[in-house]
Amino acid sequence: MDIIKININKIYEKLFDTYSNQDWWPTSSYRKDKLDTNYSYFDNTYSQIEIDRFEVIIGAILTQNTNWNNVDRSLSNLSRFTDFNPINILNFIEDDCDKFKQLIRPSGYFNQKTNYIKNISNFFIDLNGEVPSRSELLMVKGVGEETADSILLYAYNEKEFVVDAYTKRIFSYLGFFKENSTYFYVKKLFEDNFNGNVNDYKEYHALIVEHGKNYYRLKHYGVKDKLLNDYKII
C-alpha cells in the first residue's frame, strides 16, 4: 500500500477525532430572517429542495476569500428580502441594484459579487432542475474551480473533492506535493486516494479549513502543527 493513500485516509480520521464534525452546509448556522413582504416578489416556482440548493450556491459565491462570519450577515439579509429564490434575486437587482449591494455588503467585493450572483441566478434558472456539469459551472463568470466543486459537492451531493488554499498549504507542508501544484493535481490526488463517501468529502474539506485556520495562516505556516507531524511524507 502506498504511503500517500494510507496517510490521506489517516489524516482524515485524525482531523475528525480532533475537531469532530464541522456542521457546514447544508446545515446553515446563520439566522433565517422572516421574509420582508415589501421587497419579496413571492415567486413560488421553486420547491424547497431547489431553494435550499440555491442558498448553498449563493453562500459559495459570497464566501470567496471572505470570512464566514461576514457571509453570515449577508445571508441573513438575503433570506429576509429574497428567500433565496433566484427570480426574486434577479428582480431585486433589477429594481434596486444599490440596495442589493447593501444586502451583501458585509461579505465584501459587493460590486463583483452582485454580478456573480446575477450570473449564477440566470444559470440556475436555465438549469430547470437539472444537475449542472462541472464545465458548465466553470463557464459562469464568478465561478472558479473551488466554487464549482463546492457547489457540486455541497448543493448537489456530487462526489467532487474541494481544494482550497489551506488544502495546498497543509499538504504541501507535509510533503504530499509541491506548493505550486495545480488545482487539478491536488484534487485528483485526494480523489484517487481518499476512501470516503460523499459526506466524508464534505467533512474532509471542512476539517482541512478548520485545521488550516489554527496552524496555517500565512504568517505562521505550519508552525506548531504537531497534530499531523506523524503523517509527514519526508
Added chain:
DNA sequence: AGCCAGGCTACCG
C-alpha cells in the same frame, strides 16, 4: 493596527 478570510477575473510577460 495590521493581517487575513471557505477566490475569481483580467491582464501581464
Added chain:
DNA sequence: CGGTAGCATGGC
C-alpha cells in the same frame, strides 16, 4: 502557460 493586482468588509 504561470504569476499577480484589484476587489472590500469586518474580526481578531
